[in-house]
Amino acid sequence: MRSFAFALIMALTLAPALTLCGQSAVSPDDLTESLRLRKKFKDEAYVALRITEKYTFEKGVNEFKQPVVTVKETGEAEFIGLKDIAIFQYYKFHNRFVKLKSFTRYDKYQNKYILTGKRGFDQSVTDENTFFDDSRVQVYSFRFLEKGKVAKMNWVSEYTDGKYLTRNFFHEPFPVVEKVLEYEVPEWLDIQFVEKNFQGYKVEKTRRPSGKATIYSFKVKEYPALKNEANDLGIAYTHPHILTQIKSFTNGAEKINVFQNTADLYKWYSQLYKMAGNDVSPLKTQVNQITANKKTDEEKIKAIYYWVQDNIRYIAYEDGYAGYIPASTQEVFSVKYGDCKGMANLLTEMLKIAGYDARFTWIGTRHLPYDHSIPVMCVDNHAITALYFKNKVWFLDGTEKYNPLGEDAYRIQGKSALIEKGEAFEEVKVPLSKATDHVIRTVATLQLEDNSLKGHVKFTLTGNERKDFHQHYQEMPQYAQQDYLKEILEFGNTNLKASQIKSSDLTNREIPVVIEGDIDLTNNINHIGNDQYVHIDFFPKNLSRYMPDEKRQKGFDFESVFAFEDELELVLPAGKKCIDLPEKLTIDRPGYSFVGSYETTGNKVRLKKTLTIKESVIPADQLADWKVFLESIREFNSYLLTITKS
């Protein structure tokens, strides 16, 4: 609250700066434009009037003295305030590959632009999973205190290697009245602009000659702001963007392939991979120790895989090319930490030492909706090990702690893996699993008495659900682990008390996790008149976090598939019966389904429910149906049993 009051005070403090000779800073034309745009973008405080990014290409050399294509980006962005208060920031990214050569700001006073900033505030941006990286932004902060206020920025960035000009989006976190991406392609350069998700969006494309070059232009108009929404699907799946594929260029008489095809992409990866400088000799003793008492090949492979999972911590340094070259096996082995490349490199070589055909492998996680048919650097963001064993390719991911051999994390399922094979490579798709491979199963028997509702519950996790459990459970303080198991059996329900907790062998990552114990749900009984009203569905899975509100624009991404399977049995005391059972509910959609039913047999009432998320994504155009689905489940779950005299 005070920040808003403070904004007002700031407004007063800055008031003299808003005027020139007592005049408003805003020209009548800008004010008119602001009012026009306000009608169009009602909820917005500011919009970009225009963003232009022009890319030109030159020849250069990279850090390895190899000829490369360099890129110069010249840009301009102009903003206008639609409300009397608009506070926002605009930033430009830079790192070791993308040098921000200039970034200037101009504020408009009436019809005149005045230089007000020669350099943005420079800050580092580090992803929470990364120990260190060289990603930075320069930021300008804006505080428009008058509608119609205009400011613009100009910048020049240089890409030291065109491979790192990977993709450009049209949408921004704010509305864009007009945005133009222009690529001036010289005749010595063979480049392809791969259009993604253009369907359904208006993108004006032109191509015109300019001397010895050709200018490709992509223009969009009046695009709305791109808003963050919880559990949303990455915009690369849904929003238009351009992938820049530099295929080849001529350097004198020589034609140099860059990313003509997947083989070129592999060649580049392979070059970086070989620069790791592996010396596997320090690993041999360790491999021998790990596999010493293992009899079968499978046991040996598991022992090595699990050793890497358990002993190598994930710590990532991302600094220029060092962010792409795997750390050497001997280094990762020595320090016992590394990123995905380092772990994949170590795991691959350890398996090789043990005599198996293991291969370093590049892959894009499901966050990236691309495969290697588009040879651009942004199609891959992860590294794993591929193992050729028993006439099958196995995918081993050292970063996935507590993952059993043969099970793949959902984030790489369905994705094309680019497997190192010396001069050649192989592409293999990671198989997709089914929801029923990842089950959260609850089985309970409850005994109703006059004033008590008690019983026993057994909770089982399989597949990725089991792995996720282990990743949390094994990393928590050991003194808190037993309480955690109890909490699981209490399902976040303050009416439920669990005791006598037992579990399966939680040191074994390969078997289902089973937690069971006695439960007391007595406070779930409502005595009204001579009847009891009992809610036995004490852990309703209504997925309320995924209930779309009226403003929701994007679909949901569960980032997994899974199934809840519940079986509850209520045993009634003698002389009592259950009446008014609800009807069976069955909803089956391509991406999700629910079946729930109550049945009575003798003095027992059985509730069986299965909720299955078959596809990990609920697309935006299915949100209405999804909402009805959730509401139906919620209503079914809220049902109370009436227990009366028989």
Add this chain to the structure above:
Amino acid sequence: MQSIRSLSIGLLLSLLATGSSLYAQEMIDEDFLDALSENAKEVWTETDQDFTVSKSPAKWMDESAVAVAYKKHILFDKKRSGLLGGKEKLVLVERKHMKVILQDRQAVNDFSELYFRYSSKMDGFGAVVYKTDGTKKEIPLTRAVSIEDNDNVPEFFKSFFDQNVSNRNEYYKVPVADLLPGDQLEFVSVTSSTLDVKKTPYYTFDPQYELCQKVMPLMVHKIVIETDNNSFITARSINGAPDFQQSMNGDFTVYTWTDKDRDRLKDANFVNEYLVLPMVKFQIIYTDGRDIKSLFAGSKGQMKSSFDSKEIGEKAFANYIATGRTYVYGASATVDMIAGGLWNKMKNNGAKDVTEEDLIKMAYYYIRHTQVFNNYYYSDQQFVYLMAKLLGERKITSEVVVTTPNNITVPANLLFESELAWCLRIKGKFVFKATEHSNLYDVDERMTGNEAYVLGGTIKALPEKIVIPDSKADDNKGLFQCQVTLDTSKKWVNVVRTSAYTGIQKERNSGYAMRFTPYMFTDSRTYFGPDDMEGVPQKYADQFYQQKKALTDEFKERKPDYMKQQLEREFDGPVTYQNFDMVAEGRSFKKPEMMFRETFQVGGLIRKAGKKLLVNLSGLMGGQLHINEDDRLREFDADLRYPRKLRWQINFTIPAGYTVDGLKELTNNIDTEAGSFISSATVKDNVLTLDIQKIYKTSQVKRENWGQMLAFVDAADAFTNRLILLKPAQ
């Protein structure tokens, strides 16, 4: 793979939109490494048997980590340098040494990154890991990277002196190689800072509150403070914590505090840690050798551990009379300057002619307005001085009262100046520092019921010992009147709720209730103050009104969304929000009660059983305090902060075609000395009225009376699950 290379728009959006800190990172300069290692040697070479232990006691085998020994040695040494010793610096050196046995993966994760400071060429750091096979591995610092936000540095790695000389400190983090459960980690650090004290008569280091218990059990915990003869130390141990022991080391006085065999600090609700847990608190004050009366310190060489009422009176008075010259945060002006300006404004608005009672109000609200509108922030001492000074313009007597904040300490244990809490007694009534929404005579929960001292009119006058009146449950009320109907879909309940708050309940709830309301623009109206634009040139006034309208419009848009989120948390279920109407801000002396009306729908409160409906009307109380199994046995007295009375009157219109049942189960009458829970349900003219009262009678519940607390709290908690039955009429 460098996924970050294609830095997601989402990440940037979230970082920039939320204003989260962005961490600048640089690799460590290799030139620093030798210095760090060299400077750490002096600690490594100390022989200390405490660090030779390599096994946890059996009782702590299930702990995540066990600290074998944790020691810090703090040195204060004044040094002269320069021509004829013209430069005078206070050299501050901290040597820290810790050894931890890591017993599980959590501990490994916690210590997988070590932090150290390198801000001066004298700073040092080193760490080693002892593997389970007995081998020792040094941790290389070559891959250390700098961090920008020093707040992220864990306690064990922070320099004691950062509190006073932090602006230029550079911290680094380094990953620990080859660390596994069972390993022992040992590290040492040396941090050296200097303070220019040539023109400083005294320098007060921040008070330290050192709980004996930490996040892990400690076998040995030692603090050594070594000072030259110009530094004073105050220290007090409470609740069974050991005392500092004093000795000499040449010209230096050495104070040593040793604690052993201490369990891990465990979470517990309603525990006022500083009051009930074993703790030592201490403060170091450097002076140029003079005796400064206002300082809470003893005499040279004396370790002061308490102050009697005479001393408190003298020191508080000496502090108080200097208040006028202190600067007010956010104002760029001293208290005296603000007093002058305010008195001029008050005079222009008739302050010389109003009654004394009206002048007291005027002074209070004029000061409050400077907080609301000008964003000034006063300490309670400054507020008291300012208020007294304005009253003094009309020779209205006010008495200055000092006590201690009851969430920090009690007057008998007062040791630091910062532990003083101030208020005024005017014509027998207590006046506490104004907050943004408080009214004259509103109480401050930190001071109610406290023992206190009324300062005399001179430094030598003995203060009068008094007790500030405690507040009663009836003073701090929350009343919620709900008109409830069923939605035609029978899935939602429609609610029109009027919430009214008084006393501390109001103060606690004002923040969220007033959020996104334009109270700051109407503040002067609450006390008939002058227009904020009085005397402001027209062109600036016009801009102000333009901005005011823009902000007010913005608030109108954001308020419903904000309140909807609050209600979704309160009811733990879906909510649709229609309207918020502020009936009374409760920010004026005449109308101190805050009241607002909301119209909304709540889902998840209606259940079906055949054709019958069961409605969870008591769910409209919102989530009630639930006492977990672990908290049912109590080790310490419970600190509930203040007594309060909460009442819900829920009027539910029974839908046509239904009869109601289940009212008998809605009657409760639990009354204990700690509190009560009383409920009843009646039907009149087709309206079911649920009348519920939950009263916390006292601010403190003795450990032995915890059962009384559980009785009414459990009843209220269980009550939120009760249902009423709506049966279709035959």
